[in-house]
Amino acid sequence: MDIQVRRGDSLWSYANTFNIPLPLIIDSNPSVNPSALSIGQPIQIPGYWLSEYSVQPGDSFYAIATRERISIDSLLLANPDANPITLQIGQVVNVPQRVTTSIINPRQNYDSIVLANDLEELADLYPFIRRRSIGNSVMGKELIEIQIGNGEKVVHWNGSFHANEWITTPIIMEFVNSYLLALTNNENIRGRTMLPFYDQVTLSIVPMVNPDGVDLVINGPSEDTYGEEALRINNGSTDFSGWKANIRGVDLNNQYPANWAIEAERKPDQPAPRDFPGYQPLTEPESVAMAELAGELSFEKMLAFHTQGEVIYWGYENLEPPRSRAIVNEFSRVSGYDPIRYVYSYAGYKDWFIQDFREPGFTVELGQGINPLPINQFDEIYQKTLGIFLASMYM
Template identity: 40%
Template sequence: MTHLITNDFPYTFEKMEADIQELKRDYPDFFQVEIIGESVEGRPLYALKVGTGRAKVLLNGSHHAREWLTSYLLMQMAEAYTQAWSSKENITGFDVRDLLNRASIWFIPMVNPDGVNLVQKGAEATQQPDAVLRFNDYRTDFSGWKANIRGVDLNRQYPAGWETIKPSADSPGPMNYKGPHPLSEPEAKAVYQFTKKHRFHIAAAYHSSGEEIYWKYKIDGNLLAISHEIAKRISEKTSYRLVDPGPDPSGGGYTDWFLTEMKRPAFTPEISPYIGPRPVPVEYYPAIWLQNQSIGLLLAEEASKLLTNP
């Protein structure tokens, strides 16, 4: 990946596709690519696999359109782990070759490619510009947009407390509209089906911003204890604070569903200092990378433990 992200040259879906093909070409024995579905506008939803082990981790990014920097982070992780696995190198103390022989890390780097495209390029880059302008109250600035191209918030689409999500918009728009029913949107449905198919031991959904980790949603007992210990390890690496959502958390999120359906640990790291309803400034990225570069490996190590000691 030779792409230098700047405010003028953000990380686009097209660049991600080119990077995926480059990694597949350069590391055919170490890097696997699968298309798990399509977005509303027909863009492929990519899943990338690094590793051959039985323990399985899933990392995803860009459920929310303006949070496209998470896609770049996950792509850089995939590249770094693939290179280290191929060359038998360590990353921050992790023996990558040994770890990825015991665990497999899957990445879905851009869950919401249509929304990312809208945020970066505007309404005219979409198939139905009049519709997205209407959803945005005819404002031409889409930098704060979180939803998919139909105005549905994909991280309010999962069947975990969907009926009582709050706050929730009443109609399609930039954020918070949960859709007519759970999994109404092809992007969320594809991630849901892929997760059910593989039954991952641990998952993480990257979001921004706030430098926080959500790790708890209506769980107790052994799962609560294990999740808390792993969350503390992530916090030690990133310096992000752990968030307790309280006794009556709002649901609908990917990790909410994973925790309650898969009954396995799931985490939502919020990268960068809090910056409000806009994309994370790219000048924050070097620090974000240093904080997160080994989180996929840390989760692979924890997943390997769970496989050994279920």
């Protein structure tokens, strides 16, 4: 919601008027100097939007504010050109509305278009989100990273490395929306106050690493050369439910230089719906973008969300730091998932991250069943994952 600066206003006064934490207002207006506001300058207030109201007989700003349970000052700020003394019947005024419920619907077939629309709506409502492209997929779709918070500790989450594990993306987005709501409404999640996390932790989130593959699984092949090649790789079948790879038939989670040769020796040697590690490491733009992001941000810990099995893989070649054990034990406690230190699998993002950065890395396998997991498992999966999201920030 946009308002305009009046004489004597400050960002602190807006925080009081709208009951929004001051850091969220400051971060929603990165180009504004808080100590040098100019009259008429636009200011974004996060967590609010405007609704229109037609003045009725007997209405006043006081009556409208009382009925809507908002302050008169917030009403004045939303209507800088209105004269509150001479309201006219039928006159349209703007009423600030605090958003208290989720604005996205994650319980659906969640393809790259749904994700892009949801990210745009969230960024408009919560402009303290930092959103950027970290690269493009094979088909040119943006790989979007969002950041929330100002802490020195950078915690990274990602989803949908594997195409038919796309339910990880809406699971992540459900928490993102819940976190934003808790921040702007001064609410707790599972008894924990969220604002200290915002001050202490920077969340780096790539909700969908493999948008081409996700769209292929959900919507079928596109009518172009990419779709034709995917059909060929899939032996002519239009059933892509078993497809894990990117659009070129490369398994993005087998693309990293962490014993890649072992995987290459025992996995398919040409493009396939799953498991082909490429002809060499880091050939795919999606895997390269994720490697560059880790190098840029120096994650304090990294969580890659996959499905299925309700297990958490947390070790690699005895290179993981000692604190990884305590972290995964807490993840297990809050989720019921089983921690597994080592598994005979290599070349994954988690493996490479532990190897190159020697920081805690985790592959979290959500849910049970056959991929793609049905959306009717969403709420059960989310409730178990919620504790992991929180623990990754406080551990």
